[in-house]
Amino acid sequence: MPSTRIETRAGWIGDRHAELVAAVQRALVEGIRIPERDRDIRIIEYPAHAFAPPDSKGERYTIVEISLFTGRSVDAKRRLYAALVSELSGFGIAASDLKVILHDVPRENWGLGGKSAVDMELGFKVEV
Template sequence: MPSTRIETRQGWLGARRGEFIEAVQQALVAGIRIPDRDRCVRLAEYDAEAMIVPPHVGPHYTIVEISLFTGRSIEAKRRLYAELVAAVAPFGLAPHDLKVILHEVPRENWGLKGLPGSEIELGFKVDV
């Protein structure tokens, strides 16, 4: 049940914001093998002056932060990183313009339906 936040500069996605969010969702499905119905992806856009970025990146620099349950293998993480790069490429985002940060959270530290995530049947495997 990842919770994903996309941060980028305002304006460059234009009317394609929904498509971009969906592309990130599909990368999550392919990368860490979550079901497509497991959706929690948000997009935050900032004025150019509200972000300072490394000098070697372009104007579309994007950060994707994903909070997810602990347990994914390094292979699953590699797959996710590659899927994300491929998913955002059609939007003109170069691999060096994408930063991905994973925040791994123990299931007992994630509340769902008033219960710890460790006490809920997810319907999919986390240890992929």
């Protein structure tokens, strides 16, 4: 049940927002083994003056921040990083222009429908 935010400079995605969301979702499914139907992805595009990446980065520099339940293994996280690089290369994002930040959130700190996630049956395994 990760919550994913994609941040980048405006203009280069064009009309491919749905494709970008689908690519990130495929990476999440492959990397951390979430169910395909489990999707929560947002794209935020900034005007050039409001998005200041390091000088060494290209025009498509992208930050992907994912909040997810604590419990994924280092190997699962490595799979996710590799899957994101693979999927996003189709959009012209070089591996060196992709930053991925994972926020491990204990289930008791995640509320869904007025309930703590620690009290819910998720329908998938977190410890992968």
